[in-house]
Amino acid sequence: MISYPIDKFKNIETPFYYYDTDILRNTLQTIVEETKQSANYHVHYAIKANANPKILKIIADYGLGADCVSGNEVSAALAAGFPASKIVFAGVAKTDREILNGIDNDIFCFNCESIEELHIIQELAASRAKTVRVALRINPNVKADTHANITTGLAENKFGIPLADTEHAIHQAEQLPNIEFIGLHFHIGSQILNISDFTALAKRINELQEHLEGQGVTIKNINVGGGLGIDYANPEQTPIPDFKAYFATFAETLILRENQQVHFELGRSVVGQMGTLIARTIFVKKGTNKKFCIIDAGMSDLIRPALYGAVHKVKNISSASPEIRKYDVVGPICESSDVFVKDYEMPETHRGDLLAIMSAGAYGEVMASQYNCRNLPIGYTTEDIK
Numbered sequence: 001m002i003s004y005p006i007d008k009f010k011n012i013e014t015p016f017y018y019y020d021t022d023i024l025r026n027t028l029q030t031i032v033e034e035t036k037q038s039a040n041y042h043v044h045y046a047i048k049a050n051a052n053p054k055i056l057k058i059i060a061d062y063g064l065g066a067d068c069v070s071g072n073e074v075s076a077a078l079a080a081g082f083p084a085s086k087i088v089f090a091g092v093a094k095t096d097r098e099i100l101n102g103i104d105n106d107i108f109c110f111n112c113e114s115i116e117e118l119h120i121i122q123e124l125a126a127s128r129a130k131t132v133r134v135a136l137r138i139n140p141n142v143k144a145d146t147h148a149n150i151t152t153g154l155a156e157n158k159f160g161i162p163l164a165d166t167e168h169a170i171h172q173a174e175q176l177p178n179i180e181f182i183g184l185h186f187h188i189g190s191q192i193l194n195i196s197d198f199t200a201l202a203k204r205i206n207e208l209q210e211h212l213e214g215q216g217v218t219i220k221n222i223n224v225g226g227g228l229g230i231d232y233a234n235p236e237q238t239p240i241p242d243f244k245a246y247f248a249t250f251a252e253t254l255i256l257r258e259n260q261q262v263h264f265e266l267g268r269s270v271v272g273q274m275g276t277l278i279a280r281t282i283f284v285k286k287g288t289n290k291k292f293c294i295i296d297a298g299m300s301d302l303i304r305p306a307l308y309g310a311v312h313k314v315k316n317i318s319s320a321s322p323e324i325r326k327y328d329v330v331g332p333i334c335e336s337s338d339v340f341v342k343d344y345e346m347p348e349t350h351r352g353d354l355l356a357i358m359s360a361g362a363y364g365e366v367m368a369s370q371y372n373c374r375n376l377p378i379g380y381t382t383e384d385i386k
């Protein structure tokens, strides 16, 4: 259970991220347990969810691979100790420099998102006289039941190669001398709590595989992407996502061929619940019909509420007043969307009270900006604060 060392927080400048490494380790241990029966399951942590070096190092220590979406993420993964042999690299628009960085470091595989990119990888691999492993990211046209801004596997999204072009893309890849075609990659979106979306993906992959087999194509690796969601409403009751159900749906539905390897790219579900944004109440302002609890953290520190309409649980960790009041908890930024929660019930809150904005470990610190010339929030772990 998450506990906040408030006495120690008092000396730290707010706002800051607090990472509970016990929750992180328990989460990683669960993933290791749930996948250890299947020697052919490989989990890559999606670096973009949280790239704090201290967090990356802990994740690398549990033997996970890394899923990167930029050249700098590849470098960050290597610096944190992820072996190059477990790094996969996706992204719709990798630059030449980024591709060369991957080639020079001998990463496991490029998840190639277009036929155009395939030819560029060929050219750059040839310039280094190397053969490069490539999986093709296919857009499976499977709808995920999540926010429209975070679906990625629909034909209307920019990601991947259209399903209907799969065969053509594979034939192209097989003809390129410096490319080794090693499999197919999919990723349908993020914050998916409806396990049946993953079942639908697995079924789509089965159909595709059957069709390709008829054409004489064999697939060594299937990468099903990431997207497993977390319980933002009840972080204390559900600190660890339901990895059992997640892996079980693939084990039950995805029909594997002999020696076929399955790759997973989990981001949010690994780091979401271990992180909290800690902020201080500047004061409570009385509006015409509302009370605004104005805090020193804003959308520059955590943009998810403004960007996706995300709702994070907010807890006053300084006061346990029995008087419950309704607040709009808002930040200091000059934007009307700089609101964390509206009409939100909390114990009566006063200037100086510390608030915990929970479930902020994923897509939090990593998306912070310096908008309004603000400082970037610092991320501290349990060990830093001891």
Ligand SMILES: *Cc1c(COP(=O)(O)O)cnc(C)c1O
Pocket: 046, 048, 049, 067, 069, 090, 187, 189, 190, 191, 225, 226, 227, 228, 265, 266, 267, 268, 269
């Ligand atoms: C973002 C992303 C992931 C991770 O998604 P989560 O929802 O955080 O698990 C996995 N694969 C790719 C290609 C991604 O872009």
